[in-house]
Amino acid sequence: MPDAxxxxxxxxxxxxxxxxxxxxxxxxxxxxxxxxxxxxxFLLDAPEQVQDLLVRMWPINFGFYPDGVHDALVDTLHIxxxxxxxxxxxxLPVGVLSARTLVRSRLINLAARLIxxxxxxxxxLIWALLFVAIFGPGALAGTLAIACRSIGFVGKLIGEAxxxxxxxxxxxxxxxxxxxxxxxxxGYWPQLAPTFWSVLLLRWDINIRESSVLGLVGAGGIGMxxxxxxxxxxxxxxxxxxxxxxVIVIAAEIIVTQIRKRVL
Amino acid sequence: MxxxxxxxxxxxxxxxxxxxPVLRGIDLDIGPGGLTAIIGASGTGKSxxxxxxxxxxxxxxxxxxxxxxxxxxxxRRRLREARRTIGMxxxxxxxxxxxxxxxxxxxxxxxxxxxWNAWWRxxxxxxxxxxxxxxxxxGLSGFEHRRADGLSGGQRQRVGxxxxxMQNPRxxxxxxxxxSLDPRTSVDIMQLLANLGQSLSVPVIVNxxxxxxxxxxxxxxxxxxxxxxxxxGSPNDLSDEQLRAVYGGEGWLS
Amino acid sequence: MLxxxxxxxxxxxMAGARLDFSIERxxxxxxxxxxxxxxxxxxEILQADxxxxxxxxxxxxxxxxxxxxxxxxxxxxxxxxxxxxxxxxSWPARALIALCRSFHPVIVAILFVKAVxxxxxxxxxxxxxxxxGFIGKLFAEAIEEISLKQVEAVRATGAPFASxxxxxxxPQVMSRFVGFATYQVDSNLRNSTMVGIVGAGGIGSxxxxxxxxxxxxxxxxxxxAIIAMxxxxxxxxxxxxxxxxxxxxxxDA
Numbered sequence: 021m022p023d024a025x026x027x028x029x030x031x032x033x034x035x036x037x038x039x040x041x042x043x044x045x046x047x048x049x050x051x052x053x054x055x056x057x058x059x060x061x062f063l064l065d066a067p068e069q070v071q072d073l074l075v076r077m078w079p080i081n082f083g084f085y086p087d088g089v090h091d092a093l094v095d096t097l098h099i100x101x102x103x104x105x106x107x108x109x110x111x112l113p114v115g116v117l118s119a120r121t122l123v124r125s126r127l128i129n130l131a132a133r134l135i136x137x138x139x140x141x142x143x144x145l146i147w148a149l150l151f152v153a154i155f156g157p158g159a160l161a162g163t164l165a166i167a168c169r170s171i172g173f174v175g176k177l178i179g180e181a182x183x184x185x186x187x188x189x190x191x192x193x194x195x196x197x198x199x200x201x202x203x204x205x206x207g208y209w210p211q212l213a214p215t216f217w218s219v220l221l222l223r224w225d226i227n228i229r230e231s232s233v234l235g236l237v238g239a240g241g242i243g244m245x246x247x248x249x250x251x252x253x254x255x256x257x258x259x260x261x262x263x264x265x266x267v268i269v270i271a272a273e274i275i276v277t278q279i280r281k282r283v284l
Numbered sequence: 285m286x287x288x289x290x291x292x293x294x295x296x297x298x299x300x301x302x303x304x305p306v307l308r309g310i311d312l313d314i315g316p317g318g319l320t321a322i323i324g325a326s327g328t329g330k331s332x333x334x335x336x337x338x339x340x341x342x343x344x345x346x347x348x349x350x351x352x353x354x355x356x357x358x359x360r361r362r363l364r365e366a367r368r369t370i371g372m373x374x375x376x377x378x379x380x381x382x383x384x385x386x387x388x389x390x391x392x393x394x395x396x397x398x399x400w401n402a403w404w405r406x407x408x409x410x411x412x413x414x415x416x417x418x419x420x421x422x423g424l425s426g427f428e429h430r431r432a433d434g435l436s437g438g439q440r441q442r443v444g445x446x447x448x449x450m451q452n453p454r455x456x457x458x459x460x461x462x463x464s465l466d467p468r469t470s471v472d473i474m475q476l477l478a479n480l481g482q483s484l485s486v487p488v489i490v491n492x493x494x495x496x497x498x499x500x501x502x503x504x505x506x507x508x509x510x511x512x513x514x515x516x517g518s519p520n521d522l523s524d525e526q527l528r529a530v531y532g533g534e535g536w537l538s
Numbered sequence: 539m540l541x542x543x544x545x546x547x548x549x550x551x552m553a554g555a556r557l558d559f560s561i562e563r564x565x566x567x568x569x570x571x572x573x574x575x576x577x578x579x580x581x582e583i584l585q586a587d588x589x590x591x592x593x594x595x596x597x598x599x600x601x602x603x604x605x606x607x608x609x610x611x612x613x614x615x616x617x618x619x620x621x622x623x624x625x626x627x628s629w630p631a632r633a634l635i636a637l638c639r640s641f642h643p644v645i646v647a648i649l650f651v652k653a654v655x656x657x658x659x660x661x662x663x664x665x666x667x668x669x670x671g672f673i674g675k676l677f678a679e680a681i682e683e684i685s686l687k688q689v690e691a692v693r694a695t696g697a698p699f700a701s702x703x704x705x706x707x708x709p710q711v712m713s714r715f716v717g718f719a720t721y722q723v724d725s726n727l728r729n730s731t732m733v734g735i736v737g738a739g740g741i742g743s744x745x746x747x748x749x750x751x752x753x754x755x756x757x758x759x760x761x762x763a764i765i766a767m768x769x770x771x772x773x774x775x776x777x778x779x780x781x782x783x784x785x786x787x788x789x790d791a
Contacts, residue, residue, distance in 0.1 A: 025412065025413065025416045026412070027386055027412050027415075027416075027428060028405075029384075029387070029405045037781045038781065038782070041778065041781050041782075045605070048601045049601060049602065049605055051598070052597075052598035052599075052601045052602050053602065055594075055595075055598060056595075056598055056599075056602065056658045056659065056662065057657060057658065057659075058657075058659050059655060059657070062654050062655035062659075063654055063659070065654075065655075066653045066654050069652060069653045069654075070652075070653045073649070073652055073653070094556075095556070095557060098553040098556060098557055099557065101549075101553065102550065102553050102554065102557070105546070105550060137765070137768070137769055137772075138765050141728065141764060141765040141768035141769065142761060142764060142765065143728055143729065143731060143732040145644060145732045145735060146731070146732055146735075146742075146745065146761070146764075149735075149745075149746070149749055150757075153574065153749065153754075154567055154570045154571045154574050155563065155564075155567035155570065155571075156563075156567070158557075158558060159557035159558060159559075160557065160558070160559055160563060160564070160567070163557065163559075229642050230642065232642060233642045233644045233645060236644060236735075236736070237735070240557070246645075250648065262641070262645065265641070265642075265645075266640055266641070269640065270640075338694055340690060340693075340694060364696045364697070364698065365696060366696070367693075367694060367695065367696035368695065368696035369696075370694075371695075372691070372694045374687070374691060376687060378687045378688055378690065378691035379688070379691070380688045380691075380692065380705060380706060380709050380710070381685075381688065381709075381710070382709040382710060382712075382713075383705065383709050387705070391691070391692055391695055391697070391705055392695055393695075394692065394695050394696070394697030394698075394701045394702075394705060395695050395696030395697055395698075399698050399700035399701045399704065402697075402701045402704060402705070403700075403701075403704050444691075447691075447695070451695055451696070
């Protein structure tokens with residue numbers, strides 16, 4: 021009988037690495053479970069609490085909408101839109117600077133990347149806290165917070181898209197002696213454009229969702245109405261506000277999906 | 285026709301839309317060996333017929349008796365058991381692209397190992413040995429670790445055939461196995477199918493549209509037209525007259 | 539093209555006016571910002587153990603929420619795939635996933651805090667819901683794009699359903715699933731730093747408290763720690779992807 025030929029799906033090295041990974045994950049989970057405190061009374065109480073909440077939130081107070089909700093909702097839309105626009109204006113240059121294929125200086129690349137990482141590591145809610153402290157409560161703080169968070173997101177994707185651009189048309193333009201700006205506009209932009217619009221729409225959609233809660237820390241929009249209603253335990257208003265947020269988020273998603281279908 | 289049939293089809297009807305049957309009551313007996321080629325123009329139901337046998341397409345009416353059981357009546361569990369013994373080769377190979385050649389081969393044993401063992405890729409050594417043996421037979425020694433999407437068409441079809449044979453089938457079906465291949469590779473593949481069918485003593489049923497290939501490799505030819513069988517006999521007796529009945533038209537005949 | 543730019547400019551001006559923006563507010567703000575930055579730098583770790591505990595808790599929240607979220611979204615995503623499941627299974631599954639995505643994690647956190655009390659449990663539940671909503675949706679969509687021919691071939695061998703999934707469906711979507719999962723782990727790490735603001739555990743509550751006490755140098759230290767933690771997380775994610783052999787072309791931000 022010939023020697024049995026063995027077959028393994030992964031090489032020994034791969035198996036070791038995968039095993040180490042599973043072990044690490046398991047360890048992390050075990051450690052975390054141990055130290056997280058779960059107060060059993062609260063857990064057992066939960067269904068009752070939820071039921072209590074739902075009862076208090078019904079019926080939805082639609083009457084509150086015209087005075088208390090509508091303006092704030094429109095503000096939220098503006099915060100999201102303006103924030104996204106500002107972010108793009110700033111993210112384009114920073115994204116360009118971070119692209120290693122475009123800008124040769126390693127130092128500038130690194131600085132740009134650092135800016136991008138920093139701005140997107142901090143949540144828009146935390147940015148909002150910061151800007152409320154600086155600029156005072158209101159929509160200005162919210163818009164800047166949205167803008168800040170979005171710069172990192174948009175800038176990173178733009179930078180990556182630029183780095184992955186086909187070198188062919190770029191080289192052709194450079195060989196023809198085109199100035200740097202021209203290379204940018206006619207060589208990179210046509211390739212970047214689809215990604216750019218896609219990222220823009222995606223971020224705007226996310227920003228609508230984010231803008232709706234910034235008011236909880238005083239940065240304008242519907243979140244402020246929510247904060248007030250929560251603090252005063254006006255649960256039927258809370259449910260109205262949640263519903264309105266839900267509606268504009270869904271509406272934004274539908275708009276984005278439709279635009280994607282038609283244009284992209 | 286041999287007296288003992290491996291596969292007995294009676295009154296097979298398939299209508300994708302009610303009132304428009306693609307198969308109009310097929311009666312067919314397949315003997316325990318040999319390569320049967322089904323020829324016919326596109327849309328005459330060749331592919332539907334083959335796919336009804338292992339119920340990838342559900343028959344509308346009729347019976348398909350294989351090894352003493354009517355496949356059409358089987359419940360899901362017994363259908364799975366029956367499918368284990370019927371190997372199938374597809375026109376577009378239908379390999380799992382992201383898996384390796386070996387894993388694709390082992391797919392043939394999925395009906396025989398538990399889902400748990402299959403997930404962890406724990407197969408009996410006998411299966412692994414058989415897989416290596418088949419790789420040698422189809423001429424793909426050393427390919428076991430290659431990813432399926434890195435293979436040429438001909439290589440993929442060989443893997444597809446090996447996968448079907450891994451099932452230890454008692455019937456081999458092939459749905460236009462050479463239609464996506466160049467003429468030279470098509471001959472190789474047909475040769476492989478014929479050889480394997482013979483060495484395993486297993487009947488092979490092949491759908492094809494290349495009449496010359498059919499004549500060369502089949503021991504029996506079945507011509508279909510309009511949802512029914514219009515020719516059933518040896519390749520030698522297939523005259524131009526009969527081909528016209530099967531395909532219609534003159535211009536394509538040499 | 540020009541019309542587009544004009545329309546844009548008009549919108550910006552109008553919206554800005556409506557939101558009460560003005561140059562003076564901005565300038566005053568910048569002045570404030572200057573003073574702010576002075577108070578923030580140099581960063582000081584005023585309460586080390588509170589900060590460390592907060593960071594560790596955020597990490598734990600994101601680890602547990604990610605595991606639970608990934609574990610739940612795998613079966614849920616399969617159930618939600620319309621090409622694999624009958625309508626009476628896929629519709630409820632899709633509805634559940636859509637519900638999980640409907641609300642911002644902060645809002646979900648507030649609701650969970652009301653239900654299970656303050657602390658990390660609310661945070662874990664919140665981010666689990668967020669994970670299921672994100673991964674579940676993308677995973678179901680990925681499954682709906684697979685080639686059913688490969689699945690058909692596996693089914694033709696007589697394989698049981700679980701094996702059909704394991705060999706026919708999952709290989710086609712696994713790399714995308716890992717991509718979504720690592721993106722979500724990263725996202726959970728970010729979000730775990732802020733659910734504390736509403737009492738759901740983690741560094742967020744430490745940060746919020748520091749804010750309210752006007753300890754801006756401490757705020758700065760915490761922010762820097764958060765940024766550092768996220769950067770480490772991103773590096774680890776890339777490492778994991780390379781170990782699992784997943785093509786890391788899909789970027790996450």
